[in-house]
Amino acid sequence: MARPAENPPPESAAQDPSRPKRRGPLPLGRRGLIILGAGVPVLALLALLAWASFIQGRGGSAAPDGAAVNNNIAEVKIQAETAPDFTLEMPGGPAPYNSRVSISDLRGQVVMLDFWASWCQPCREEAPTLAQVYREYRERGVEFIGVNLWDTPGDAELFLQQQGHEYPNGIDAEGKIAISYGVRGIPEKFFINRNGAIVRKFTGPMNPELLRQILDALLAQP
Amino acid sequence: MGDLGAITLWIALALSAYSAVASVAGKLRGSAALVESAQAAMYTTVAVLFVSTLSLVTAFIGRDFEIAYVARHSELAMPDRYTWVAFYAGNEGSLLYIAMVLSAMAAVAVWRAPRQLAAPSGHPASGSLPYTTGILMLILTFFLAVTAVMANPFEKLPFIPADGEGINPLLTHFGMFLHPPALMAGLVGISIPLAFALGSLLARPSTASGYGDEWVDAGRFWGIITWALLASGLLLGSWWAYTILGWGGYWFWDPVENAAFMPWLVLTAFIHCIMVQKRRGMFRMWNIALVNVAFGMALYGMFMNRGGSVPSVHSFGASSLGWVFLTFLAIGVIVPFVIFFWRYPLLKSAQNLDSMLSREAAFLVNNLLLLAIAFVTLWGTVYPLISRLTSGEEITVARPFYDQVNGPLMLGLVFLMGVGPMLPWRRANWASVRRALTIPAAAAAAVAVLLLILGLRQPYALAGFTLAAFVASGILMEWYRGVRARMRSERMGTRGRKTTGALAALRAPVSAFGGLIWANRPRYGGYIVHLSVIMVALGIVGTSFFNTQKDVVLSPGETTAIENYEIRYLGTTQAIYGNRTEFISSVEVYRLAPDGTKELLDTISPNRAFYPSFNMASTRAAIRSTPVEDFYVVPSENLPDGDAGFRILVNPLIWWMWVAGPVMVLGTVIALWPEPARVPAPAPIRAPTTSRPTAA
Numbered sequence: 053m054a055r056p057a058e059n060p061p062p063e064s065a066a067q068d069p070s071r072p073k074r075r076g077p078l079p080l081g082r083r084g085l086i087i088l089g090a091g092v093p094v095l096a097l098l099a100l101l102a103w104a105s106f107i108q109g110r111g112g113s114a115a116p117d118g119a120a121v122n123n124n125i126a127e128v129k130i131q132a133e134t135a136p137d138f139t140l141e142m143p144g145g146p147a148p149y150n151s152r153v154s155i156s157d158l159r160g161q162v163v164m165l166d167f168w169a170s171w172c173q174p175c176r177e178e179a180p181t182l183a184q185v186y187r188e189y190r191e192r193g194v195e196f197i198g199v200n201l202w203d204t205p206g207d208a209e210l211f212l213q214q215q216g217h218e219y220p221n222g223i224d225a226e227g228k229i230a231i232s233y234g235v236r237g238i239p240e241k242f243f244i245n246r247n248g249a250i251v252r253k254f255t256g257p258m259n260p261e262l263l264r265q266i267l268d269a270l271l272a273q274p
Numbered sequence: 275m276g277d278l279g280a281i282t283l284w285i286a287l288a289l290s291a292y293s294a295v296a297s298v299a300g301k302l303r304g305s306a307a308l309v310e311s312a313q314a315a316m317y318t319t320v321a322v323l324f325v326s327t328l329s330l331v332t333a334f335i336g337r338d339f340e341i342a343y344v345a346r347h348s349e350l351a352m353p354d355r356y357t358w359v360a361f362y363a364g365n366e367g368s369l370l371y372i373a374m375v376l377s378a379m380a381a382v383a384v385w386r387a388p389r390q391l392a393a394p395s396g397h398p399a400s401g402s403l404p405y406t407t408g409i410l411m412l413i414l415t416f417f418l419a420v421t422a423v424m425a426n427p428f429e430k431l432p433f434i435p436a437d438g439e440g441i442n443p444l445l446t447h448f449g450m451f452l453h454p455p456a457l458m459a460g461l462v463g464i465s466i467p468l469a470f471a472l473g474s475l476l477a478r479p480s481t482a483s484g485y486g487d488e489w490v491d492a493g494r495f496w497g498i499i500t501w502a503l504l505a506s507g508l509l510l511g512s513w514w515a516y517t518i519l520g521w522g523g524y525w526f527w528d529p530v531e532n533a534a535f536m537p538w539l540v541l542t543a544f545i546h547c548i549m550v551q552k553r554r555g556m557f558r559m560w561n562i563a564l565v566n567v568a569f570g571m572a573l574y575g576m577f578m579n580r581g582g583s584v585p586s587v588h589s590f591g592a593s594s595l596g597w598v599f600l601t602f603l604a605i606g607v608i609v610p611f612v613i614f615f616w617r618y619p620l621l622k623s624a625q626n627l628d629s630m631l632s633r634e635a636a637f638l639v640n641n642l643l644l645l646a647i648a649f650v651t652l653w654g655t656v657y658p659l660i661s662r663l664t665s666g667e668e669i670t671v672a673r674p675f676y677d678q679v680n681g682p683l684m685l686g687l688v689f690l691m692g693v694g695p696m697l698p699w700r701r702a703n704w705a706s707v708r709r710a711l712t713i714p715a716a717a718a719a720a721v722a723v724l725l726l727i728l729g730l731r732q733p734y735a736l737a738g739f740t741l742a743a744f745v746a747s748g749i750l751m752e753w754y755r756g757v758r759a760r761m762r763s764e765r766m767g768t769r770g771r772k773t774t775g776a777l778a779a780l781r782a783p784v785s786a787f788g789g790l791i792w793a794n795r796p797r798y799g800g801y802i803v804h805l806s807v808i809m810v811a812l813g814i815v816g817t818s819f820f821n822t823q824k825d826v827v828l829s830p831g832e833t834t835a836i837e838n839y840e841i842r843y844l845g846t847t848q849a850i851y852g853n854r855t856e857f858i859s860s861v862e863v864y865r866l867a868p869d870g871t872k873e874l875l876d877t878i879s880p881n882r883a884f885y886p887s888f889n890m891a892s893t894r895a896a897i898r899s900t901p902v903e904d905f906y907v908v909p910s911e912n913l914p915d916g917d918a919g920f921r922i923l924v925n926p927l928i929w930w931m932w933v934a935g936p937v938m939v940l941g942t943v944i945a946l947w948p949e950p951a952r953v954p955a956p957a958p959i960r961a962p963t964t965s966r967p968t969a970a
Contacts, residue, residue: 083615083618083619086615087615090611091611094570094607094608094611097656098600098603098604098607100656100659100660100663101577101600101603101656101659102600103659103663104659104662126825128825128910128919130827130911130913130919131827131913131915131917133913133914171658171669173669173671173672174672176669234910234911
């Protein structure tokens with residue numbers, strides 16, 4: 053309130069010259085410390101951003117507005133319908149497909165279709181599960197297809213190398229497959245039975261027990 | 275029209291560049307003529323930019339598809355009202371919008387600047403305002419240069435397309451009319467407190483009141499304005515996400531949301547701490563550091579929006595602008611800090627902290643908590659880059675990280691909101707603190723016990739509700755005491771006049787309440803804002819811990835129950851428009867009573883539209899909103915046989931969050947309403963005491 057009274061100039065010019073002398077090297081030292089403490093992290097952050105901008109120059113597609121990362125496993129009830137056909141380009145893909153796979157070629161097999169991205173944490177969490185279960189079931193008439201979405205090609209390739217995925221994986225660069233399957237987030241999985249119909253849909257990271265159970269049930273069907 | 279727009283854009287660029295140079299040169303050479311001509315150039319820039327803005331609007335209204343920007347963001351079928359949204363739907367237009375807003379705010383700020391900044395000795399070059407003008411015009415010059423050279427909204431196509439590409443369907447929502455403009459204005463508006471702070475540092479005034487306090491009033495005013503703009507923008511964005519994105523949530527911890535949230539946090543710290551400087555001459559360095567950090571974070575947000583290197587759902591798309599904004603960010607962070615450290619020895623506090631039990635100390639703790647939240651959020655935002663650098667993999671930080679780390683910090687802040695305003699300046703004694711906090715603590719304890727009896731066991735939720743009761747009851751108690759004291763004094767003032775009747779009995783407390791708020795607007799406006807924060811907290815706690823969600827596929831006629839609701843899906847009608855196919859579902863909502871009977875509450879129509887040209891589906895949730903809970907239905911898919919998938923949510927207390935917005939704005943307006951010049955003379959005779967419960 054009473055500003056003049058509360059706000060005297062106690063350290064006015066009369067006192068100021070004595071300050072640096074009395075404190076010796078302290079003011080400079082303290083200032084230097086603050087400069088270091090604030091400056092180093094700030095510069096590091098700027099350098100990090102510059103480096104990332106440089107790396108990112110190669111492009112890649114970002115996730116669209118409203119895309120979600122599904123952190124928890126959940127089943128989405130769906131009406132069985134024929135799986136929309138698509139052809140996935142996958143340069144250097146595994147035999148017997150080599151560079152492309154069409155979903156319609158896989159009739160007679162149980163197919164798990166998985167949409168993922170390398171930056172998505174739950175996708176990373178479930179990757180070992182998918183690799184493991186695939187090894188168990190690949191000889192029994194089961195195929196996995198991975199569709200990479202909203203990602204940078206380099207990151208996606210690195211991810212596949214690290215996880216050692218042996219099943220076909222390709223990039224849905226324009227998001228067309230995702231649109232035809234109504235994908236809203238990642239990871240999202242569709243299970244397609246031997247007749248080529250989508251029968252179950254799951255969002256979120258898969259656990260091995262549930263995955264085996266689903267595949268066994270689908271294999272038991274004619 | 276396009277040519278006019280382009281020409282005026284270049285003129286504005288020239289004017290603002292001139293103004294920046296002339297203003298600083300005028301100050302250095304002590305030339306009144308230069309300083310005044312710089313100001314005139316700044317005012318002219320506003321008018322010129324307004325013409326440029328208007329010509330882009332006209333091009334949109336006339337669907338002038340020769341202009342690439344108009345062709346990309348509108349179409350013939352677009353209703354005219356969406357011109358407002360289309361204007362800033364892309365990089366180019368939004369940059370023009372930012373330049374327009376910055377120039378207007380800067381002009382008002384300079385025009386209304388207090389005398390101790392503008393001309394303390396009567397000479398226009400004697401104050402710090404020329405530096406402030408120079409800094410603002412430098413920032414404006416940057417935006418105008420980028421707009422004119424790299425992202426010109428008036429760029430023409432070599433041919434005239436028959437129709438435009440149309441507006442992004444997600445933007446055709448009421449929230450979009452206000453959310454992006456408020457956020458962009460808030461982010462760029464931080465330039466103004468920054469320019470006042472740096473201007474006064476550069477001018478090194480040596481008035482009798484000590485160094486560095488002259489900018490405080492202007493800094494506080496514009497700090498609060500930008501704070502309110504950011505807060506409204508954030509709330510509106512959440513509301514938009516809640517009603518249109520169709521995942522039932524409202525906050526994503528998306529990097530760009532975070533980028534607007536962080537400067538808001540730092541500004542919150544600033545608008546509290548600046549009061550300490552205003553009243554006590556303390557925290558001078560700290561306040562300038564806070565403004566610098568807030569500005570840096572705002573620049574970081576803009577960088578992120580313009581092709582930043584962090585994965586986000588908001589970006590305008592990768593572009594070479596990213597580098598330009600990164601450079602701007604680097605300059606905008608480094609230069610203010612260099613000035614700050616250069617002038618560091620000038621910024622001594624007028625006094626020391628008297629006691630840790632004082633309002634100053636409470637503000638200091640509040641600052642530390644706010645900054646902690648801001649840095650946790652910043653860490654989460656850049657973590658993908660750090661992980662990429664260290665392990666070669668880019669990993670985004672998910673929601674649990676933010677919730678777990680920021681949740682407790684936010685609870686601590688709410689607690690301080692209850693304690694801080696009760697503490698007097700300088701030094702409190704325990705007895706008075708106990709007296710002030712007894713009633714709020716009792717109310718909080720009562721709420722906690724009641725909730726425990728009702729079976730609430732979730733510790734965070736319990737803490738949240740208890741602290742909300744603590745803060746709200748404290749504020750209400752202050753109001754009650756103030757009203758009572760005022761009524762007593764008013765009765766004394768009007769003794770002898772007869773008042774009868776029920777209406778008169780009611781009029782007295784109402785007029786006393788109004789008078790109370792009016793007598794100390796910063797304080798009571800602040801209380802109203804605090805109440806709005808408590809309302810937001812209720813919404814966050816309610817939805818974080820008590821919401822239920824169910825995903826179902828229903829055939830027409832089928833029902834499903836969730837909590838004590840049941841819905842019956844009646845069917846879906848399809849409507850085909852020029853740019854979209856809409857699926858409008860009809861859903862009856864019933865309330866299930868415990869005895870098994872059910873009552874029809876409403877028939878609601880969630881809808882989902884597919885836009886072939888965007889390959890994009892947009893949903894509009896049907897929400898039945900009450901203060902207790904929202905019943906929320908959003909269609910997820912429409913199957914060919916008429917079945918439809920729905921996500922159904924019951925979100926308790928979220929209503930409070932959306933109502934908080936207008937309350938917050940009201941509180942801000944009251945807090946900022948200009949005070950009449952205070953004359954330290956005896957108070958008017960009619961109201962002899964401006965009674966205040968505690969020292970304000």
